[in-house]
Amino acid sequence: MFDKNLYRLLFQRLIILVLISLAGPARAEQQDESWPPAKLSSWEIFTITENKLSLNREYLPYNVKLELFADYAKKYRAIKVPVGKKIRADASGVLSYPEGTVLVKTFYYPSADTSPPNTSPALVQTLTRNIARDSSLIETRVLIKRGSVWQPLVYRWNKSKSDAELLNGGGLETISADSQLEPQNFTYLIPSRHQCVDCHGGYDLSGDLAPLGPVIEQLNIEVKYASKAVNQLELWFLSGLLTLDTIPQNNTVLDTNSARDYLHVHCGHCHNANGLASSSRLYLTRDIQNLYRLGVCKPPIAAGNASLGLKYDIVPGKPEKSLLLRRLSSVTPEVMMPELGRSRVDQEGVDLVSAWIRQLSGICEK
Numbered sequence: 001m002f003d004k005n006l007y008r009l010l011f012q013r014l015i016i017l018v019l020i021s022l023a024g025p026a027r028a029e030q031q032d033e034s035w036p037p038a039k040l041s042s043w044e045i046f047t048i049t050e051n052k053l054s055l056n057r058e059y060l061p062y063n064v065k066l067e068l069f070a071d072y073a074k075k076y077r078a079i080k081v082p083v084g085k086k087i088r089a090d091a092s093g094v095l096s097y098p099e100g101t102v103l104v105k106t107f108y109y110p111s112a113d114t115s116p117p118n119t120s121p122a123l124v125q126t127l128t129r130n131i132a133r134d135s136s137l138i139e140t141r142v143l144i145k146r147g148s149v150w151q152p153l154v155y156r157w158n159k160s161k162s163d164a165e166l167l168n169g170g171g172l173e174t175i176s177a178d179s180q181l182e183p184q185n186f187t188y189l190i191p192s193r194h195q196c197v198d199c200h201g202g203y204d205l206s207g208d209l210a211p212l213g214p215v216i217e218q219l220n221i222e223v224k225y226a227s228k229a230v231n232q233l234e235l236w237f238l239s240g241l242l243t244l245d246t247i248p249q250n251n252t253v254l255d256t257n258s259a260r261d262y263l264h265v266h267c268g269h270c271h272n273a274n275g276l277a278s279s280s281r282l283y284l285t286r287d288i289q290n291l292y293r294l295g296v297c298k299p300p301i302a303a304g305n306a307s308l309g310l311k312y313d314i315v316p317g318k319p320e321k322s323l324l325l326r327r328l329s330s331v332t333p334e335v336m337m338p339e340l341g342r343s344r345v346d347q348e349g350v351d352l353v354s355a356w357i358r359q360l361s362g363i364c365e366k
Contacts, residue, residue, distance in 0.1 A: 036151075036153050036166060037153075037166065038165065038166050039155075039163050039164070039165060039166070040140055040142075040155040040157075040163055040164035040165075040166075041163045041164075043102070043104075043142065044056055044058075045059055045078065045104055045140075046131075048133070048161075048162060048163075049133070050133065051132070051133050051134075052130045052131060052132055052133050053130065053131040053133060053137075054129055054130050055078055055129040055130070058080050059078040059079065059080045059102075059104065060078060060079055060080070060235075060236070060239055060241065061076070061077065061078050061127040061128065061129060061225075062077050062078065062079055062127065062214065062219065062223075062232060062236075063077060063125045063127060063221070063223060063232070064077070064213045064214070064218040064219065064221075065217070065218050065219075065220070065221050065254045065256065066218065066254045066255075066256055066261060066262070066265050067213070067265075068212075068213075068265060068266060068341060069266065069341070069342055069346035069349060070107060070341050070342060071175070071186065071188055071342050071343060071344045072109075072344070073107045073108065073109060073138065073188070074107070074108055074109065074110060074135075075105055075106065075107055075108075076105070076106040076108065076131050077103075077104065077105050077106075077213065077214075078103075078104040079101070079102065079103055079104070079214065079241070080101070080102040080104075081097075081098060081100070081101050081240075081241045082098065082099075082100035082101070085098035085099070085100065085101075086098065086240070086241065086242060086243045087101070087236070087241055087242045087243065088242075088243050089216065089242070089243070089244050089245075093216040094215075094216070095214065095215060095216060095242075097145055097211070098145070099145055099146070099147060099148070100144075100145060100146075101144070101145045102142060102143070102144045102145075103142070103143040103144075103211055103213075103214060104140060104141070104142055104143075105140070105141045105213070106131065106137065106139070106140040106141075107137075107138045107139050107140070107141075108131065108135045108136055108137045108138055109135065109136040109138070109175065110132065110135050110136075111132065111134040111135055111136070124222045124223065124224050124229055125221060125222070125223050125224070126223070126224045126225075127223050127224065127225040133161060136175070137157040137161050137164075138156075138157060138173055138175075138188060138190065139154060139155060139156050139157065139164070139167070139173075139190045140154075140155045140157070140164050141153070141154050141155075141196075142154075142155065143196075143209070143211060149208070149209070150208070150209040150210060150211070151209075152193050152196035152209060153166060153193055154166070154167045154168075154170075154190060154191060154192065154193050154196075155167060156171055156173075156190055167190060167192070167193075168192060168193060169192050170189070170190055170191050170192035170195065171190040172187050172188070172189060172190070173187070173188040173190060174186075174187055174188075175187070175188045186343055186344055187343055188343065189340070189341075189342075189343055191340055191341070195340055196209065197209060199212060199269055199270070199338075199340065199341070212269055216233070217254050218254060218265075219232050219233055219236070220232070220233055223235060254286075257352070258352075259352045259353045259355065259356030259357075260286050260356070261286055262349055262352055262353060263284040263353065264284060264285050264286040266338055266349065267284040267337065267338065268283075268284045268285035268286065270338075271283055271284040271285070272284075272285050277302075279301065279302045280300070280301050280302045280303070281293070281298070281301050282294075282295050282298065282300075282301075282313055282324075291360075291362075294314065295312070295313030295314040295322075295323075295324055296312075296313075296314045296316060296360065296362065296364075297312050297314070297315070297316070297362065297364035297365070298312060298313050298314070299311060299312060299313075300312070300313055300323050303323070305334065306327065306334055306335045307323060308323065308326055308335065310322070310323040310326065311364070312364050314357055314360070315357075315364055316357070316360035316361055316362040316363070316364070317357070317358055317359075317360060317361065317362075318357070318358075319353070319354040319357040319358055322357050324337075324353070324357075325350065325353055325354055325357060328345075328346070328349065328350050328353060329345055329350050330345075331343060331344065331345060
């Protein structure tokens, strides 16, 4: 059956991709044949030695409170702000990054990781300036602000781990890792640079990209850097990256044990009133208080065949009858949510959301 809402959503995404391909970034690339750099080494992010990758001095490592699930891959983050420029925070705490800011995220699997998958992040996270060379380096994503526009680039590491090459069309990587106390073999999806809009452009149908991880509520955590414990926002201030009058109170911090915060981070960038999934009328940002807008007893809209015959996004007390949970639990491309960034189920996240749905009260109309 033809689904007008689903068609509208797909048409919106097509328009955004066309706008991105025709906008400023494309014109800049036509004027500068060296852009974008074909090798990650051109960015001078890391110094690579026999045993490790060391972050160069212009970059500062950072972490976030609640990171997106990516098939249990580890992520190493770093930021560079041009000398003489600063990140500014407005009265509501929204960060404004200056032109030339570079955000870097490297995905890898450690050679030996015996930590249980459901281990909560440490109360004080340790920031290091190194990645072990024997780790399975997969990809490094670079988000740079050129002019007023954020541009995404994706680099795939070569087999010798000596450099990474620019990847325009995405790719697949076969992973064999012991990241869950048992051998895991699966296919890891490296996104194309144009797929970045599906998440980073989710908050705005104009197609403008924006950082998702380095926001106030994600950065406002305690870290240990150079043997000293410090609030990460204060570290950015002391390092000359950030202008901030006061450190926000802990009520702006995400909770790793909150299903609402999990949905906010994993789904809210699209599922909001102005996002790519706005036609679904399912809004999953942490500020939503209306249970119907959260999906409670709300029939699915624009889901098409992905509705799986279920009547409601969320059925109070019944996670097994809730479409939201079924899509989080799926690895079928046309059904799974989020649509990108994973080929496996985030079982810990599914359990968290399932427990939240189970404690909801109410009865949906039959």
